[in-house]
Amino acid sequence: MTKTSVYLDHNASTVLLPQAKEAILAAFDISGNPSSIHKYGRSLNAIIDEARTNVAKTAGAKRSEVIFTGSATESISQAIIGGSNALEVDQIIISAGEHAAPLKAAKASGKDVEEIFLLENGLIDIAQLKDALLKLDESGKTALVCMHEVNNETGIIQPIKQIETLVGATRHFLFIDAVQAFGKFDLDFSSRPVDMMAISAHKAGGPVGVGALLVKSHCDEVRIIHGGGQEQGRRSGTQSAPLIAGFGAAAKYFPISYDAKKIAGLVSSIEEGIKNLRSDVVIFGQEAERMGNVINFAVPELKAHTALMGLDLEGVCVSSGSACSSGKVTYSHVLCAMGISPKLATGRLRVSLGWNSTKQDVEAFLIAFEKILKRHEYGLKNPAQEN
Ligand code: PLP
Numbered sequence: 001m002t003k004t005s006v007y008l009d010h011n012a013s014t015v016l017l018p019q020a021k022e023a024i025l026a027a028f029d030i031s032g033n034p035s036s037i038h039k040y041g042r043s044l045n046a047i048i049d050e051a052r053t054n055v056a057k058t059a060g061a062k063r064s065e066v067i068f069t070g071s072a073t074e075s076i077s078q079a080i081i082g083g084s085n086a087l088e089v090d091q092i093i094i095s096a097g098e099h100a101a102p103l104k105a106a107k108a109s110g111k112d113v114e115e116i117f118l119l120e121n122g123l124i125d126i127a128q129l130k131d132a133l134l135k136l137d138e139s140g141k142t143a144l145v146c147m148h149e150v151n152n153e154t155g156i157i158q159p160i161k162q163i164e165t166l167v168g169a170t171r172h173f174l175f176i177d178a179v180q181a182f183g184k185f186d187l188d189f190s191s192r193p194v195d196m197m198a199i200s201a202h203k204a205g206g207p208v209g210v211g212a213l214l215v216k217s218h219c220d221e222v223r224i225i226h227g228g229g230q231e232q233g234r235r236s237g238t239q240s241a242p243l244i245a246g247f248g249a250a251a252k253y254f255p256i257s258y259d260a261k262k263i264a265g266l267v268s269s270i271e272e273g274i275k276n277l278r279s280d281v282v283i284f285g286q287e288a289e290r291m292g293n294v295i296n297f298a299v300p301e302l303k304a305h306t307a308l309m310g311l312d313l314e315g316v317c318v319s320s321g322s323a324c325s326s327g328k329v330t331y332s333h334v335l336c337a338m339g340i341s342p343k344l345a346t347g348r349l350r351v352s353l354g355w356n357s358t359k360q361d362v363e364a365f366l367i368a369f370e371k372i373l374k375r376h377e378y379g380l381k382n383p384a385q386e387n
Contacts, residue, residue, distance in 0.1 A: 006316045006364045010203075010354030011152050011180060011294055016246070017205035017257060017355070023047075023249035024207060027242035034241050035230060044241040051248025058251040059178075059199060059214055060188035067213045067234045068244050072179045072200035073101040075213035078224050078235070079175045079196040080105035083144055086221040087173050087195075090141035093132055095124045095148065095158075096337040102146050102177055103333075114143075118337040121287040122156040130166055143172045149187075150180035153321040153334045153350060154285035155294035168193035173219075179203050183254040184291065189214045196222065201243070205257060205355060206250030210243040257355040264292025266353055266362050271295055273366040277373055282344060284335060293354065296321065296335075298347035302376050307349055310375065314368035318351045 007015060027047050032040030034048055048068070056063045069075045080102060084092055092106045095116045106113045114132050117125045124147060136143055145167050150157050160176065167174045175196045178187055183204035189197055196219055200211040215222055215234070227236030274281050274297060284296045298304075304320040311318055321332045335345035351365065 006361045006368075008351045008353055008357065008361060008365060009317050009319050010357070011155075011350060011352035012319050013202045013208060014205050014254075014354045015356050016207060017250050017253050019253045020201075020206050020246040020250040024242045024246040027245040030241070034239050035228065047241045047245045047248075048239055051244045051251070054248040054251040055199075055212055058183055058187075058255060059197070059212075060186055061190050061214045064232070065189065065214050065216065067215060067231045068239055068247070069211045069213055069235055070209060070237075072177070072198045072203075072211040075198035075200075075211045076101040076177060077105045077108075078213050078222060079198060079215075080144065080146060081109045082222045082224040083173065083175060083196055083219060084109045084111050086223070087142075087144060087219065089144045089173060091136065091143040092146060093129065093143045093172075094146040097122065097124065097151055097156075097158075097334050098146065098148055099152055099177060099179070102148070102175075106146060111144075118334070120339050122151065122154050122285045122334075122338050123288050124158050124163070126159060126162055126166070129163065133166060133170055133172060136172070137170055144175060145172055146175045146177070148177040148180075150178075150184075150291050151285070151334060152180050153332060153348075154288075154296045154338075155180075155291035155352075156285045156288045157291060164193050180291065183251065184258060184260065184293075195219050201247035201250055204250050205254040207243050207246040210240060210247045212247070254355065259355070260292055263353050263355075263357060266357055266359065267292055267295050267351075269359075269362050270351055270365060273362070274299075274369065277366070277370055282340075284338070284340065284348065294350060294352040296348055296350045298344050298349065299373070299376075300344065300347070301380065302347050302373070304347050304349055306376065307347075307369075307372050310372040311365075311368050314364075314371060316365050316368045318349055318365070321348055321350050 030043050034044035052063050052066050056066050091112045093114045094106045097118045116129050119125055147163055173195045176194050178197045179200045182199040195216050197214040202208040223234050225236050230236050278299050282298050332345045
């Protein structure tokens with residue numbers, strides 16, 4: 001990525017860490033299959049081994065609990081579709097604020113699905129979850145509860161400890177989508193009453209195309225991809241040693257490179273700057289605890305598509321929320337679940353900072369955004385000239 005552009009879309013994908021790039025390129029120099037007995041196979045296997053140690057360490061997991069996959073989306077499908085069948089649960093309980101991956105996997109599982117609403121502040125409705133679990137307990141049924149640690153659009157940090165206490169007190173299972181949390185704070189997987197957790201390399205300074213599912217030993221049968229028996233038989237398919245090497249290096253160096261305090265300071269400057277430019281700006285999720293690297297907001301009447309294209313022309317890359325494969329600005333199920341009007345929600349912009357973000361990036365964003373606002377205000381006054 002050239003430094004002439006300002007990249008503030010780290011929640012969609014972070015900038016690759018130099019250490020990760022180096023590890024990937026070094027692994028690409030070795031040909032072969034990591035399952036082969038010969039020296040090339042053994043070298044690649046050793047690379048995967050080291051990466052497993054690093055990922056396990058950063059996630060607070062045992063090495064045996066780490067299954068490498070092709071993405072967090074795959075890990076999520078494995079946990080929800082594979083997990084709900086292997087664990088023979090009667091129901092999937094899922095929050096309305098999940099990423100599309102868990103929501104669609106739950107639908108595809110063929111299980112009965114109960115959705116837990118979000119409160120207006122963006123937090124999962126704990127009272128509704130409690131009721132749902134009570135009902136299941138009374139009828140002797142079990143559920144796989146699927147929740148996210150940090151929301152990818154708003155940055156809201158969910159009350160996972162409370163959810164763990166509720167689920168852990170019963171005989172239900174808990175899956176956590178920790179994609180936006182991995183590397184940013186201690187996940188402590190092994191010691192928490194969490195059965196499965198999904199993480200992704202490219203959200204933490206690693207490459208796209210590799211993720212992991214963390215699983216406790218009692219969920220051993222959770223698998224959807226069958227074949228040669230790689231990853232302890234839990235996810236067959238020849239492992240990509242270069243991508244896994246990049247994931248391992250990122251897991252080791254991302255927590256050191258990600259200066260949460262500095263990044264939160266930069267995001268505060270953005271918040272202050274946009275409030276100075278437009279006092280009617282609406283910042284989503286303000287009432288809840290949020291990750292300090294992201295701000296999700298809308299200016300009434302300013303269309304996200306117009307703002308995103310204008311910012312892009314100014315060399316500033318941000319997004320409107322979840323990265324959608326169509327590349328279009330679609331409606332946000334997360335903001336709608338928080339009761340935000342669809343009209344305001346379609347104007348949302350998400351600015352997410354990362355390990356290499358600087359004060360200059362923030363200044364460039366604010367200068368560019370001021371230009372977009374001026375053009376928009378001019379367009380409102382002169383409707384014939386607005387394109
Ligand atoms: N879950 C969350 C919260 C995400 O933010 C994302 C990516 O945006 C995913 C899951 C999917 O991750 P991946 O791109 O590795 O499939």
